[in-house]
Amino acid sequence: MELVSRVALVTGAGRRIGRAIALALAARQMRVAVHYHASSSGADETVAAIRAEGREAFAFPADLSDAAAARSLPARVADHFGGVDVLINSAGIMTRATVEETTPTVWDEVMHVNLRAPFFVSQGALPYLKAAQGRIINLADVGGLEPWPRYVAHSISKAGVVMLTQALARAFAPEITVNGVAPGAVLPPDDWDEASRAHLARTTPLRRLGRPDDVTAAVLYLLESGDYVTGQTIVVDGGRLIR
Secondary structure (H helix, E strand, C coil): CCCCCCEEEECCCCCHHHHHHHHHHHHCCCEEEEEECCCHHHHHHHHHHHHHCCCCEEEEECCCCCHHHHHHHHHHHHHHHCCCCEEEECCCCCCCECCCCCCHHHHHHHHHHHHHHHHHHHHHHHHHHHHHCCEEEEECCHHHCCCCCCEHHHHHHHHHHHHHHHHHHHHHCCCCEEEEEEECCECCCCCCCHHHHHHHHHCCCCCCCECHHHHHHHHHHHHHCCCCCCCCEEEECCCHHHC
16 A cells, blocks of 8 residues: 555554554654544644654544444544545553453453444444555554453453454455554553563563564554455564463
């Protein structure tokens, strides 16, 4: 796909990996719809950084835990930019809770944002992406491919994202490709101390934490070169799954 002047909707683009992806797409001269919920100041910073490079960006607030808001977001973007060519489902939450600690509220919060939201955003984006022969990329993570006992609901939700990717790829072919990227030890939670981060790096076969550009490189491959790839989830984890 030629990315210049195309429109990308990036959910959760106010911080962390979502922001890195938004900036990487803008560097490819895409026009970027920066979605945010709680991170309004972060979204403003993302938009400002993109505009400082002479690129086009606009911020769109939405609570994606509300299915109706999730479904209507792409139409709002299309009204502003004239269409949607690429959807990056990056918004997510990571709640630490064991089986015993997982309440119905925790379960619903995690599932609504991590799994239900990308489904309904994708549903809302379908007519625009079909017209554009577009792309969807879902952000899973390694927790969806191996069980994390301290993040049970999160792990289950991201396993669902892997299957969501396959299901949408089958449903939306041949007009739209749908793939996933599953980061591993990239940008650990903000509340992790240095000892935890160092342990994570030591126990990763490549002996380092990942960087946001490790993830954006996979995203750019799927957008620019992955014309014959759909339904796949690329693992970017420094080898943690094989350790």
